[in-house]
Amino acid sequence: MKEKLIVLAAVAGFSGLAHAQSSVTLYGLIDVGVLYANNTGGHSLTQMSSGNINGSRWGLRGTEDLGGGLQALFVIESGYSLNNGKLGQGGDLFGRQAYVGLSSSSLGTLTIGRQYDSLTDYPGPFEAANQWMPYFGAHPGDLDNLNGTNRINNTVKFKSLSYGGFSFGGMYSLGGVAGQFTRNQIWALGAAYKSGPVALGVAYLNVRDPNYSLYGNNALSSTTASNVTNRVFSGYASAKTQQVIAAGGSYTFGLATVGATYSNTQFRSIGSESGLPATNIGGTAMFHNAELNFRYQLTPAWLLGAAYDYTKGYGVNGATYQQGMFGTTYFLSKRTDVYAAAIYQHASGTDSTGAAAVANLNGLTASSTANQVLGIVGMRHRF
Template sequence: MKKKLVFLATVASIPALAHAQNSVTLYGLIDVGMVYANNAGGHSQVQMSSGNINGSRWGLKGTEDLGGGLQSLFVLESGYSLNNGKLGQGGDLLGRQAYVGLASSSLGTILLGRQYDSITDYPGPFEAANQWSPYFGAHPGDLDNVNGTNRINNTIKYKSLSYGGFTFGGMYSLGGISGQYTRNQIYAMGAAYQQGPLALGLAYENIRDPNYSLYGNNASSSTTGLNVTNRIFSGYASAHVQQIIAAGGAYTIGRATIGGTYSYTQFGNLGSEPGLAATNVGRSAMFDNAELNFKYQLTPALLLGTAYDYTKGFGINRVTYQQGVAGAVYLLSKRTDLYADVMYQHASGTDSTGAPAVAALNGLTASTTPNQMLAIVGMRHRF
């Protein structure tokens, strides 16, 4: 249960709350596990890993009733590593989310700050790695951002009300570069539908100068050098624009849910970023990704899941990544659970660096072979 904290006069930096309907919630999540990988840079590896199914975090969120069906709201959320106490998201204090906004009971919600994008908001919930699977098993490199690895700075976001189960929204991120209005800008839009056992989501996103605007949006990021380190698409970091179209859906029958996602990602006009190594100047590299997943609530406490993901790169280098994951989550209480997962990835073809493709599960050093396997056991606690 989340603890509701009413502001007291002793908290000098925050005004007291005068009304019961105005509140602030302190919340958080701790996720830690032990990981075994059969090949990480040529050697087997055992490590402790923080933020596996969900990123470890703590945050504050609050609302104020302004009357007339209008509320103000905010979220300030910090990510961290339980292993060593370091801040996540490149060392940003509020790297997960930081926004303020207004919510109207008749017009919808508008938010300003650092936020998730429309790809994560709408098709994102249908990916296994946003449900029961650790992020190691997300789409390779999270190349479509369906797993929400990268937040968006300087964002204005709109979210609609629900109209018979249909919702929609959009966002725009200002580049903030003097004299270059479109540099580093990001815009996106999406929609979702949920009615009974059926749920669907769809989004489109356009990212200018992605090496800086999307992959280089933390305080520790480089403003002139390479910010894309995953070899699955690091060879395309010099792209002028990245475009993503993603869709997802799920259908529930009793205790079983079958779902999936599809995304198309394009890195366009390569060689557009000065100072970044580039070949195939002016050309585009594309990826198709398709995931099929299944989960079954065996008992009120035990959830079982499995997923298969297929990624095909084309346009310049032809590469294929295939991966599977199976796992279980067992609830000890409403706030604490245990989980266990195994996953495997196989790569073939030529990757974005022009070298023979090797397996590279998210969060691990790439394998030295086309194959990589990982097993993890862990626990989560919410407060």
């Protein structure tokens, strides 16, 4: 009996130690609002909208201390629509993020699973739509993925520690197609620098077969048809390769911050994927995008923001999109705030379908004219 008591005491002590060295946290965010758009497919629209500034979500994150400065970690995060309870991210249960990995206090963090790319990690934070502006104000169609619309499946990812304000990282996504090593392959590299009021970020992304590997990697995605729904680049769904290079930065002075981003997006070898839209077969469609944004902390609880975005297509593409944005957020507490935003977009030239360009704000059905206006009011709560 004495020996049994000793063993039980040892097991109990070990269990308590293991519990003290590991943790699992349930977390989430609810973001919902009501929007008005003057023209979507030729008609005005008033509707409830979920996940506007931040995607509505719930998730679990956990860590376990393995000793010697090493930790095991995981995140599983599910997106959903507050309007009707449906899963977000094309029907994926954990479509926002799902990964496991190791973190070293001397080297960095290595993770494996469904994750954000380097564009979202490094220059992405400088875009207004990743700060105070709802995702409707992202760059047209989120063509450079700075807003993180599309996560990456089957990804091995590394993020370094910060060395005097400098950090870097990269990711590689396996295509998983037998006999075709590079099909659906995605890779990216990025770096950031932060020192005092100055912050900078840069990244490069290379995507093979983007219609399937990037835009069609959800449960409800098509394996044969186009997964690109916006008119900004839907005509290039058949491209063999998409590549993006982007940079961003900000400077803070007092209660104000000025930020900017630049990206160059290219859809190469249009027509390589049979059965998909192919405007200008064999060509390359390219886009310059530049954004300038400003935010001001009027009071500790009240934030104001304004931004202008310019997109210019060239190569086989001749569309231009100009976008002006204004937003404000008022914090009722650390976890709850209310917000309002307005966006105006004007399009000109010839778009990816070969027709006269029409306005097409991110996440909306295209306008029937060159202009589109959106206004939204909403509320966020974090838990």
